[in-house]
Amino acid sequence: MNTLNGLIPCIISGGSGTRLWPVSRQNMPKPFMRMRDGMSLLQKTFQRAARLPGVESVLTVTNRDLLFRTLDDYRVVNKAHLPLDLLLEPFGRNTAAAIAVAALHVQEHFGDQAQLLVMPADHLISDETAFAAAVTQARELAEAGYLVTFGIQPDHAETGFGYIEKGDALGTGYRVKRFVEKPDLATAQGYLDGGKHLWNAGMFCFKASTLVDELAAHANEVLAAAKAALEHSQNLQNKTSRQRELSAEGFGAAPDISIDVALMEKSKQVAVVPCDIGWSDIGSWEALRQLTPSDPQGNQVNGEAILHDVHNCYIDSPKRVLGAVGVRDLIIVDTPDALLIADAHRSQDVRYIVAELKRQDHPAYSLHRTVTRPWGTYTVLEESSRFKIKRIVVKPQASLSLQMHHHRSEHWVVVSGAAQITNGEREFLINANESTYIPAGHKHRLTNPGIIDLVMIEVQSGEYLGEDDIVRFDDIYGRAPAADVKK
Amino acid sequence: MNTLNGLIPCIISGGSGTRLWPVSRQNMPKPFMRMRDGMSLLQKTFQRAARLPGVESVLTVTNRDLLFRTLDDYRVVNKAHLPLDLLLEPFGRNTAAAIAVAALHVQEHFGDQAQLLVMPADHLISDETAFAAAVTQARELAEAGYLVTFGIQPDHAETGFGYIEKGDALGTGYRVKRFVEKPDLATAQGYLDGGKHLWNAGMFCFKASTLVDELAAHANEVLAAAKAALEHSQNLQNKTSRQRELSAEGFGAAPDISIDVALMEKSKQVAVVPCDIGWSDIGSWEALRQLTPSDPQGNQVNGEAILHDVHNCYIDSPKRVLGAVGVRDLIIVDTPDALLIADAHRSQDVRYIVAELKRQDHPAYSLHRTVTRPWGTYTVLEESSRFKIKRIVVKPQASLSLQMHHHRSEHWVVVSGAAQITNGEREFLINANESTYIPAGHKHRLTNPGIIDLVMIEVQSGEYLGEDDIVRFDDIYGRAPAADVKK
Known part of the structure; x- marks a missing residue:
């Protein structure tokens, strides 16, 4: 050999x-x-x-x-x-x-x-x-x-x-x-x-x-x-x-x-x-379920679930409490923005749900509520016509592109870690429990200079809050200046 | 007569x-x-x-x-x-x-x-x-x-x-x-x-x-x-x-x-x-369902649901997309923090779920994610050991109590309406897209002086974020100064 x-x-x-x-x-x-x-x-x-x-x-x-x-x-x-x-x-x-x-x-x-x-x-x-x-x-x-x-x-x-x-x-x-x-x-x-x-x-x-x-x-x-x-x-x-x-x-x-x-x-x-x-090959939820140990009622539970006369159910609900009564042979998969409930014997047919979501161009087809970017992740916590609230996590040493928005201003509150901020002509550092404000039209950049994750809350407000309102001037990940992706 | x-x-x-x-x-x-x-x-x-x-x-x-x-x-x-x-x-x-x-x-x-x-x-x-x-x-x-x-x-x-x-x-x-x-x-x-x-x-x-x-x-x-x-x-x-x-x-x-x-x-x-x-008397979900018109498959759907071979299901999912495959005779009720899935013929037994939640002293027994107060509502959007993010809605002319927290500071960003703020010795007005910062130990009060709802985002940070860290000095709703309720 x-x-x-x-x-x-x-x-x-x-x-x-x-x-x-x-x-x-x-x-x-x-x-x-x-x-x-x-x-x-x-x-x-x-x-x-x-x-x-x-x-x-x-x-x-x-x-x-x-x-x-x-x-x-x-x-x-x-x-x-x-x-x-x-x-x-x-x-x-x-x-x-x-x-x-x-x-x-x-x-x-x-x-x-x-x-x-x-x-x-x-x-x-x-x-x-x-x-x-x-x-x-x-x-x-x-x-x-x-x-x-x-x-x-x-x-x-x-x-x-x-x-x-x-x-x-x-x-x-x-x-x-x-x-x-x-x-x-x-x-x-x-x-x-x-x-x-x-x-x-x-x-x-x-x-x-x-x-x-x-x-x-x-x-x-x-x-x-x-x-x-x-x-x-x-x-x-x-x-x-x-x-x-x-x-x-x-x-x-x-x-x-x-x-x-x-x-x-x-x-x-x-x-x-x-x-x-x-x-x-884990070709379906049922295949995954076959690999998961079950309790005496035949249930496989991840998360907090209160079950009354429930048998042979696969339950994945890591974030929310689930109550179930009198059901059996179900696949239940809960995520922050979408929920699946399927007959366990029909778990191959989940593809039809996805095909329909794709046809509708539904965000739950392509994206999770937490979206991954080269620099970390963002999660939309709340959205309305006039404001949007995101939790942004920037990895150590990572940096968002230098960018500008025409229509929205942004409040940033650091809740954990430290942020190096470019805001118009100024450069400064803010720490946990400090905040800054980026008016519409200001060039800005956000960098995590530290060695732990930077976690911050962004409150956007303005008349237009689409992800395509972005002008990108410089990006360490080589992404195009075109307004095709967020940050 | x-x-x-x-x-x-x-x-x-x-x-x-x-x-x-x-x-x-x-x-x-x-x-x-x-x-x-x-x-x-x-x-x-x-x-x-x-x-x-x-x-x-x-x-x-x-x-x-x-x-x-x-x-x-x-x-x-x-x-x-x-x-x-x-x-x-x-x-x-x-x-x-x-x-x-x-x-x-x-x-x-x-x-x-x-x-x-x-x-x-x-x-x-x-x-x-x-x-x-x-x-x-x-x-x-x-x-x-x-x-x-x-x-x-x-x-x-x-x-x-x-x-x-x-x-x-x-x-x-x-x-x-x-x-x-x-x-x-x-x-x-x-x-x-x-x-x-x-x-x-x-x-x-x-x-x-x-x-x-x-x-x-x-x-x-x-x-x-x-x-x-x-x-x-x-x-x-x-x-x-x-x-x-x-x-x-x-x-x-x-x-x-x-x-x-x-x-x-x-x-x-x-x-x-x-x-x-x-x-x-709407004694159960099944009783409510009897009063609700159904589609040709016998389903009653409120919200966004993609159904594949689903029959006789009552689905209430106003906030999240639901995909269902091959199921029948289910009651599915989705809320921001808790989910119910029950056999429609067993909807009386939902009481057992609630009894168990009560026994566990689970928050989903008593409270919704959006909590109602005399002055309006608050919703916890995100929570961790070091920060908590709330959306606060204050009704026109309503006012939170004059209060103080020992252990946490609060960032307030107004996203809609106007806020009359007392922050330590200062009194001032902030409007949509403006923010203020309440350090720990400062007496503060929040009032909506306007005629539309005040909506704001509160980012709390500190080493202790329990609702009982509150000293109340004055409350127009006659609530006790004791730290028994939030604001």
Whole structure:
């Protein structure tokens, strides 16, 4: 094993997890969902990757709008200070394009023989030892030039996943006879009984050169678009990470197609490593519920709930007290601005709610009440036609852009930490329990010079309070002066 | 009819309506619940009383803590500026004591022959014309010296009400043969089929002297306590109302007993007027739901809800978007700090949730997030160990007490209206979009000198933020300087 080349875990952090609304939303999708231990799925995936032997760098492919919260999440768990590579997509283009840019990037920076381990950012794996063993098996096959898939040993007749049919034995795994789409229940039962079919977990291992060569042979359009996207990417390198923002023009030319359809189903070089690793894709609230211990009544409760004759309910209400009477088999998920109540057997259908919210262009489709920005977060506490009240949290050393509003003035009251303020021509520091006033038309900037979070209350007033009343003069996060985002 | 003496509608506004939690709570009980037309049950009851002919004054018996919000509600609907009498209970002592003090008060101020019409504050009556006609019938019997009850014509075999059995015809009504307790279903069906039984609606009509005489004969302990409570009451008379705060010592001596048990079941002078007036006591969410029009799926929705295959659900979610999937027969009631989800057939059992909240001394038992004060309201928007943010609304011409806090300082930002501020030795006016700062230890007062609501944001900070850190120097509402209530 020591002869193997370096390993680059490649975390694919895309998709919106619409079936996990209202916690998962477009601008805070499923990888950022926190489990009950406080860690996000993305953090768990990173940790699982970082603990593998021989890792040279962790590569992440994600949307460019998710860069800062991805780095925030990694900062907490990247104790070993592994180097980070980030490929930033202008928009989602399915897994074929994402994996293609990953392989090309690895080939360029780590060489032809470097191995990629493709890991979706939003799955759970409970048996990390078995996972590491499966990766070792997969790397041997990858070294031999195979595109290696991971096949999960089924324990029930599942109709929600694609399957992989094992062929002849091959070293530490098997050849793949064929991939099959999501089956009906009878077929799934047949697969389970037959013992030849495994769940397709969407994880892969291969050498960079193998993937690039096979794409050239079977999906050249994907490869060409990926090359163009990288060639015209905007690059940023600092001491902790290398970031490449893919060009929209190049990336946009890639077909919206999965790696399974584009390549795996066509290539003759595909192997599978069967594994039993406690895997879950957490595809729905019901799937998450299956992983959560329940009380004697079959209920799983997070938060303050008073239950009278309630059975088999999954209740997540961290902020408000919930009273329930005589109900059973419900999924109840409460967030500050939106509430879900679903029959537990229908939790797949939550997607219909999200589709309707999207159609209505409803804020609860994309945003949480607390909105994450590169510099921290803001939460709208109260809103009316003439005023808006926000709690603003600025991370240590972070800074909002130098900006100006035409129509609104702002009162700032610091409740915790310290704020360095630019207000018109003046610069000054205010501390907890002090306040300042920014009249409309004044250029202003807010910086946290300290080492703890700055928490302040902003009271906006004026005749127009839209987030697009902003003129931005200077931004340390390189955001455009256009009035497209808040601060 | 013109020979009749004056009529004093007597609104009994007590009870907490625990089965209507989380909207009805101890400090904002059922009479204050708003129906979909924006009017509270109390306002509807007042209006129904005020429209009757011959009304001299509207008398209300309620808890002293509910005085100001009762007057606020009446102000909106008392267009005719009817005189108001208010008897303020120090605590609830059931209907016998409440009606006894009402009758004694009416006897004292309006004479022996004045008639009382006792009306619970939290019932709905949809046919006001039929109601007025029934009152006219009842007044004739009351004039002849009867204690007159109102018997609702049953339309189904209800097990949740007591029944009145009609006896011989008597003028415009019937003698009462007997009162019966809540029956089982078979008995209720027998009552319905037999045609002799009516629902006991808890409404009564009688001359003051009749009630006092009958109490003396059958329930002298109640009468004695009521006399003592009035004798030592604290009285306040102004141009719009006469208020008597009953003495706790006197009132506390009254047995906790209903007027039915104390008197009606014993007196020989009891009559009943059968009526069909569209009556509902709104005893549960299910009862309220029965009065609400439903959509083709049988759902009743208030607020923004996205429903996928949802049937026969009552949904009240005025502030947050709700997504529901595949559920039926649920009562869902959402408030800013508490949420109820109940099987519609079990809505009586909401009382168990409330009992448990009470046992835990949970704030959601007694208070809403928006708390009503004599001068207006406050809402806690956000709270942490070091700061608390409130939205404060002060009614025109209202004023908070002159006060001081030892441990917290307060930032005030006016977002709407104008504020007259006393801050230490200074007095000044601030307008929308202006702010001031009250350091800990400064005496301060806030007044709304204007004719529109003053809305302001208060940011409190300090090491201790309890509502009991208050020293009150002067209060136009006569509240004690003791640190027992906020402002």
